[in-house]
Amino acid sequence: MIEYSTKSLVLDEENINELDKLVYLYTEELGKVVARAKSARKITSKLAAYLEPLNFIRVRLVEKNGFQIVDALSFDKIAASQQNLAISQFIKEMTAELQPDKKLWRFIRQSAEKNFSYRPLLKILGFDPDFARCHICDSPSVVYFFKNDQIFFCQRCFLRGSKVPKDEIVLI
Ligand SMILES: [Zn+2]
Structure with missing residues (x-):
């Protein structure tokens, strides 16, 4: 034991x-x-x-x-706001068990004083929005991340009616 x-x-x-x-x-x-x-x-x-x-x-x-x-x-x-709870779920879904990551831990620890936000978190998880492009039109101004397929969308393509279920999407 x-x-x-x-x-x-x-x-x-x-x-x-x-x-x-x-x-x-x-x-x-x-x-x-x-x-x-x-x-x-x-x-x-x-x-x-x-x-x-x-x-x-x-x-x-x-x-x-x-x-x-x-x-x-x-x-x-960390303050129990809806956004913080949602990001906490997101971390649960996006991480694998028993793979410690010092950067991620530091980000989590610092969030006690501020609030969680998706952009720096996605960067740590290896999906840097600054270098991402819309999955459909290739635009670099991405604002949505789709967890399951780990792809980004721009505002326009997302609003145009992607069939992605809303609860699988995060606004970054
Ligand atoms: Zn697009």
């Missing part, structure tokens, strides 16, 4: 049964980690309050048939 202690941001959480939660973390040491938090839904659980999205926590994890959160302590947070 291996134990880790690392700073992390809670990206998302979901209930997996009556008592437990599945928590998506972006950790400084390990990159994205999906971990179980046992009994985190008990009203008496002191963990539960810390495992809300956009909380920075110092977390203790053990690895034994997957990761489990054994302890957590919050030390900072």
